[in-house]
Amino acid sequence: MTVDRALLLLRGAAVVLVAMIVQAGVVSHLSLFGVRPELTLLLAVSAGVALGPDRGAVVGFVLGVSYDLFLQTPLGLSALIYALLAFAVGTIQLQMATRRRLARMLFMGVGTAVGIVVWVVAGRLLDAVWATPGTTIRVALVAGLVNSVLGLPLIRVWGWVFAPEAPVRVPT
Amino acid sequence: MLQPTRSSRSRFVLLLIIATALSLVTLDFRGFGPLGTVQRAVRSVFEPVVGIGDFAVSPFRNAWRGVTDYSDLEEENAALRLQIEKLESDPLRAQNAQQQLDELKAQLQIVTAANTDGRIARVISGPVANFENNVRIDKGASSGIRPAMVVVTQAGLVGRIAEVTDSQAVVELVDSRNFGVGVRPASAVAPTNFVLRGQGAGRPLQVQGELAADSVHVGDAVVTSGLDGSVFPPDIVVGAISRVPEPTGSAGGRNRVSGVEVEPVVDPASLSFVTVLLWEPKG
Numbered sequence: 426m427t428v429d430r431a432l433l434l435l436r437g438a439a440v441v442l443v444a445m446i447v448q449a450g451v452v453s454h455l456s457l458f459g460v461r462p463e464l465t466l467l468l469a470v471s472a473g474v475a476l477g478p479d480r481g482a483v484v485g486f487v488l489g490v491s492y493d494l495f496l497q498t499p500l501g502l503s504a505l506i507y508a509l510l511a512f513a514v515g516t517i518q519l520q521m522a523t524r525r526r527l528a529r530m531l532f533m534g535v536g537t538a539v540g541i542v543v544w545v546v547a548g549r550l551l552d553a554v555w556a557t558p559g560t561t562i563r564v565a566l567v568a569g570l571v572n573s574v575l576g577l578p579l580i581r582v583w584g585w586v587f588a589p590e591a592p593v594r595v596p597t
Numbered sequence: 598m599l600q601p602t603r604s605s606r607s608r609f610v611l612l613l614i615i616a617t618a619l620s621l622v623t624l625d626f627r628g629f630g631p632l633g634t635v636q637r638a639v640r641s642v643f644e645p646v647v648g649i650g651d652f653a654v655s656p657f658r659n660a661w662r663g664v665t666d667y668s669d670l671e672e673e674n675a676a677l678r679l680q681i682e683k684l685e686s687d688p689l690r691a692q693n694a695q696q697q698l699d700e701l702k703a704q705l706q707i708v709t710a711a712n713t714d715g716r717i718a719r720v721i722s723g724p725v726a727n728f729e730n731n732v733r734i735d736k737g738a739s740s741g742i743r744p745a746m747v748v749v750t751q752a753g754l755v756g757r758i759a760e761v762t763d764s765q766a767v768v769e770l771v772d773s774r775n776f777g778v779g780v781r782p783a784s785a786v787a788p789t790n791f792v793l794r795g796q797g798a799g800r801p802l803q804v805q806g807e808l809a810a811d812s813v814h815v816g817d818a819v820v821t822s823g824l825d826g827s828v829f830p831p832d833i834v835v836g837a838i839s840r841v842p843e844p845t846g847s848a849g850g851r852n853r854v855s856g857v858e859v860e861p862v863v864d865p866a867s868l869s870f871v872t873v874l875l876w877e878p879k880g
Contacts, residue, residue, distance in 0.1 A: 449643050450650030453725045455657075461727050479607050486614045490621070494639040495725045497759065497767070500632055501621030508614045512607075545728060551622070555774035555797045556728050564727045 436586045437484070444468050445491050460567040463537060465492040466507065467572040468579060470536035473511030474518055474529050475583035484583075485511030498553045506547060510540040526577065534573025538565040641762045647733070648721055713830055715749075715872040716740050721765070723865075730773040730798040731756075732868060737764045740873075745828055747874045753834030753862040754778070754821065755871050766873070770865045771835065772798055777805075779827050780835050780859075783818040790822045793835065793859055801839055801858040810844045810852035819859050830876050836861040 448464045455462065469488045473481030489504030496503065514536045521528070545561045548554025556564075625632055663670070718734035736742055738761045748755040748768045756776065759769040769776060776795035789812045793802040804813075817838045823831025839860040844852035 445643070446646050449725055450646040451654055453647075454650055454654040454722060455661075461724075463727070479610055482611055482614055486618065489618070492726075493621075494636050495643070497729055497731065499622045500625040500636065501618045504621065505615065505618035508611070508618065512611055541727070548728070551626075552775075554728050557797065557800075560728075560798075568727070 433587060437487075440468075440582060440586055441487060441491050444488065445495070448492065449495050457571065458563070458567050460564045460571075462571055462575075463541065463568045465489070465503075466510075466537055466540050466568070467533065467576055468582075469507035469511045470514050470533050470540065470572070471576050471579040472583055473514035473536070474532050474576075475580040476515065476587060477519060478512040478515035480587065481511035481515040482508045485509075498548055499551060502548060502551065502553065503544065506540060506544045510536060510543070529580065530573045530576060533576035534569040537572040538569030541565040541568055637760075637762055640760075640765075644762060644765050648735070714875045716742060716875065717870055717872050718742075718766070719870055720868045730770050730795075730865075731759060732768050732770065732865060732871075734766050734768060734871060734873070735764070736873065737762050737766050739763050741875055742766050742873050747829050747833070747876060748871050749833055749874060750863055750868070750871055753836070754829070755863050755865070755868065757828065758873065768871070770798070771795060771861050771863065772800060772802060772865070776802075778802075778829055778835060779822045779824055780819045781822045782813060782838070783820045783834070789813075790824060793819070798865075801860050802836065804855075804857040804859070807845070807848075807853040807855045808857060810841070810854045813838055813841055813854070813857050815839065815841055830874060834862050835859065 444465055452462045452464050465488050469481075469485035472484035472488075475481075476484065485507035486504050489507035490501070492507075493500045493503045514532050518529075518532055542561060542565050545554055545556055621632070716736050718736035718740075720732045721735045722733045724731050734748075742758060742761055744758050744761055746758045748757060754771050756768045756770040756773070758766050760767040771778070772795045774795050774797045778793050779790060780793050781790045789808070791808060792805040794805055796803055815838050819835045819838060821827070821829040821831055821833040821835060823829060836859040838857060840856075840858040842854055842856045844854050846853050
């Protein structure tokens with residue numbers, strides 16, 4: 426392992442650790458219209474936007490597993506959804522070939538809302554999560570709006586984590 | 598500037614991640630021990646952080662609630678004033694009745710929530726995430742608290758202990774989906790026991806199965822039945838019957854109803870302190 430690679434892992438671990446501290450220690454105590462901010466989900470979506478589908482999926486998986494450790498839901502549920510979501514957001518952004526701010530905000534807002542709905546549906550299938558459709562939609566809309574506003578700075582965070590490393594693999 | 602691109606390994610990486618996540622879900626469902634150990638260890642490490650976060654954020658949270666929930670608070674205050682007036686109207690008779698009841702129970706050696714040891718705990722936070730329905734308290738295994746112990750307030754049943762670390766515990770609330778409790782109408786003359794199940798946060802509890810229509814009435818208080826083997830001591834107030842649907846049929850000459858609903862007496866959103874009953878079920 427190169428020094429750059431080790432530093433990248435350290436920075437990545439630090440971001441995940443800080444995210445967990447903020448989510449569990451601060452954000453979980455705040456709510457807007459009865460909805461708690463979804464910081465870890467936002468980080469996963471922003472990773473997809475900033476890093477593309479491959480790295481986004483890996484980062485989403487790590488964030489999801491870390492978050493699952495705090496939840497009563499089955500371990501792996503958030504990891505699965507966050508990874509798929511980051512992959513999907515990264516893929517769609519690549520297909521659309523856009524890097525406009527507004528588009529990225531839209532990706533993060535819609536990505537968050539879709540992620541919440543998918544998470545609830547998957548949790549329901551496992552009989553681990555239960556929420557009325559009305560509650561699910563309310564949480565998805567509010568969290569999506571909040572995350573679309575808060576998301577842009579987090580793209581810079583992923584830039585800080587990954588920038589020193591060779592950023593691309595040539596597509597085959 | 599980052600230049601994200603797709604590599605040829607995309608599908609492989611994604612499949613690997615999906616397989617790993619599904620494996621974790623499966624192992625967790627099967628109760629794979631090491632996963633639970635890791636989860637408990639991580640939560641123990643983060644406990645102080647959660648407590649500090651609550652302390653730091655609470656002034657802002659309270660101010661925000663004061664602004665956004667002002668009309669609700671006014672209505673709540675009005676309702677509480679009415680309730681106080683009602684409670685103050687006949688305290689002596691209630692006191693006398695309670696004294697007689699306590700003496701009778703003591704003579705009969707009936708174990709109830711009132712004569713069970715408990716640990717008073719402070720509610721330090723609500724759920725970590727949306728869609729969770731629990732609260733965290735500042736007492737844990739070091740205070741003698743164990744999983745499945747019953748949590749109450751003066752008003753009635755709050756829930757039961759779902760998880761315990763050394764210094765904190767997670768309380769599964771009474772309206773959580775899959776929460777079940779054996780109950781009876783407080784005023785029932787003949788034995789009428791049934792099971793209540795939670796339907797999700799903020800929704801009333803629902804009676805499982807059918808009941809005789811004349812055994813339940815809107816407004817009746819419902820208390821834990823405390824039958825042998827129940828994890829709940831008897832006579833803890835759970836709530837009041839809020840809805841009795843139209844009869845769906847009859848059996849033995851009595852109309853039957855299903856889907857009877859009970860409104861929990863405790864509002865989880867307003868919990869500050871709770872009591873964990875150090876009570877172990879018989880047998």
